[in-house]
Amino acid sequence: MPHVVILYTGNLESCTDMSGLCRKLADTMQTVRAEDGSQVFPTGGTRVFAYPAPHYAVADGGAAGMAAGGDGNYGFIYLNLRMGRGRSDAVKKQAGDALLQCAKAHLQPVFDKHHLGLTVQVDEAPGQVYDGKHSTLHPLFAKH
Structure with missing residues (x-):
């Protein structure tokens, strides 16, 4: 931890460099500082993952976008x-603002x-508080 998980509509694959966005977001996380000036997110624990959604529905399906002169092919990106625990509200806001600005800058062409x-x-x-697991894979390998 900390992790940024990005979920995005698959139509954005051809519009932007998602790996590049992941790198920029990870680098941005390293710039966030606590009130005492210390780095908030440990470098070794910083991770950013992006997952495209091949199936999605956004807003009205494109009608308003086409009426506005666009192609009606909406996109959406969610960063979490x-x-x-333990960081101040100011640090949480600073982190969110920094990630938002980084993503907006990267996505401006889109x-x-x-x-x-x-x-x-x-x-x-x-x-x-809980780490439950269930698997039918492990028995496959226990026989050998």
């Missing part, structure tokens, strides 16, 4: 920063040509 929504959400992990 999950961090450990915003210029397409109808696109972007959301950044920051969550705190109160601590892992």
Whole structure:
């Protein structure tokens, strides 16, 4: 932890460099500082993952976008920063603002040509209290 998970409509694959966005967001996380000037997110624990949604529905399906002169092919990107507990509200806001600005800058060419929504959400992990697992894979390998 901390992790940024990006969920996005698959139509954005051809519009922007998602790996580049991941790198920029990870680098941005390293710039966030606590009130005492210390780095908020440990470099070794910073991770950014992006997952395209091949199936999605956004807003009205494109009618308003086409009426506005666009192609009606809406896009959406959701960024979720999950961090450990204990940071001040000011640091949480600073982190969210920094990620939002980074994503907006990276995605500006997409915003210029397409109808696109972007959301950044920051969550705190109160601590892992349960780690349940169930698998039918392990017995396959236990026989040998």
